[in-house]
Amino acid sequence: MTTILQVTGLTKRIHKKIVLKDITFSIGKGEIVGLVGPNGAGKTTIMKSILNLTPSNKGDIFIEGERTSYHHHSNFNEIGALIENPSLYPYLTGLDHLKMYSFENKIDTNTQKILDSLEMNSFITKKVKNYSLGMKQKLGICIALINNPKLVILDEPMNGLDPKSNVNLRNLIIELSKTGISFLISSHILSELEKLITQVIVINQGEIVTKTSLKELREVGNNYLTLKTSDNFLCSKLLSNAGLKNNVLNNGERIQALIDSPNSINDICKIIFKNNIDIIDMDRLSNDLETSLLRLID
Numbered sequence: 520m521t522t523i524l525q526v527t528g529l530t531k532r533i534h535k536k537i538v539l540k541d542i543t544f545s546i547g548k549g550e551i552v553g554l555v556g557p558n559g560a561g562k563t564t565i566m567k568s569i570l571n572l573t574p575s576n577k578g579d580i581f582i583e584g585e586r587t588s589y590h591h592h593s594n595f596n597e598i599g600a601l602i603e604n605p606s607l608y609p610y611l612t613g614l615d616h617l618k619m620y621s622f623e624n625k626i627d628t629n630t631q632k633i634l635d636s637l638e639m640n641s642f643i644t645k646k647v648k649n650y651s652l653g654m655k656q657k658l659g660i661c662i663a664l665i666n667n668p669k670l671v672i673l674d675e676p677m678n679g680l681d682p683k684s685n686v687n688l689r690n691l692i693i694e695l696s697k698t699g700i701s702f703l704i705s706s707h708i709l710s711e712l713e714k715l716i717t718q719v720i721v722i723n724q725g726e727i728v729t730k731t732s733l734k735e736l737r738e739v740g741n742n743y744l745t746l747k748t749s750d751n752f753l754c755s756k757l758l759s760n761a762g763l764k765n766n767v768l769n770n771g772e773r774i775q776a777l778i779d780s781p782n783s784i785n786d787i788c789k790i791i792f793k794n795n796i797d798i799i800d801m802d803r804l805s806n807d808l809e810t811s812l813l814r815l816i817d
């Protein structure tokens with residue numbers, strides 16, 4: 520896969536505090552990467568550093584293999600970004616903003632598609648001073664996408680968007696990623712983010728905790744099988760004797776057994792069947808993204 524963004528050893532100190540420590544990651548063509556972590560973890564600082572909006576003390580940023588810096592930024596044309604709140608002019612219309620930010624000073628068919636996808640046509644000719652929070656956010660996203668960038672950096676793009684607009688934005692991002700556009704997106708709304716991203720970077724106190732696929736992140740921590748059998752107490756005892764961790768729940772209603780190896784489910788079933796116990800019901804409980812993330816950060 521072609522690498523669009525490569526960040527290596529990014530380190531930043533503000534006064535005496537280290538806010539980014541040796542941040543290294545890359546984003547491939549068409550990837551949608553989520554940047555998640557608690558407040559103050561360093562997400563916005565990473566995004567601003569990539570865009571050279573804030574200086575770093577160490578590290579390199581490469582866009583399509585070409586190093587970028589304060590003095591070498593011609594490839595910044597390939598990046599679209601929305602960091603924190605969009606900076607907008609209250610007495611200009613949304614359309615004025617789009618023409619101003621467009622390299623060709625016009626609304627082309629791609630921009631019109633974005634306006635349609637985000638349902639912006641009803642307000643785009645109105646002055647920004649009359650916009651709601653969500654309308655301003657949509658305009659900011661549209662500005663980030665307007666010049667057909669190869670990489671789009673979005674800091675909390677779902678801020679202020681209603682549920683329908685969230686779905687519209689998600690569909691648009693997925694559609695654009697299929698055309699080869701890469702995304703780096705931070706968000707605290709993990710339930711939304713997980714419908715979108717292919718990879719996730721977890722950051723805590725300025726350091727990358729992990730970069731992994733969504734599937735692997737969900738598997739962090741514990742995974743349980745819950746069982747209802749013809750004899751839960753006997754079954755639990757047999758599993759414990761075999762070294763398989765489990766508890767009996769709700770006065771003997773169900774057993775919760777830990778799946779901590781690829782063989783766990785097979786081992787549990789073998790013990791049950793070997794001892795002539797019947798399985799009445801069986802269910803697998805996995806962590807949601809939020810629980811996995813909290814475990815990882817803990």
Ligand SMILES: Nc1ncnc2c1ncn2[C@@H]1O[C@H](COP(=O)(O)OP(=O)(O)OP(=O)(O)O)[C@@H](O)[C@H]1O
Pocket residue numbers: 533538556557558559560561562563564565
């Ligand atoms: N201008 C600044 N002066 C001093 N400290 C700063 C400044 N900007 C950021 N920081 C510190 O850098 C750290 C990272 O901040 P950053 O805004 O990148 O976090 P974040 O992960 O984006 O947080 P949030 O989820 O709250 O937006 C924090 O400890 C913050 O206090």
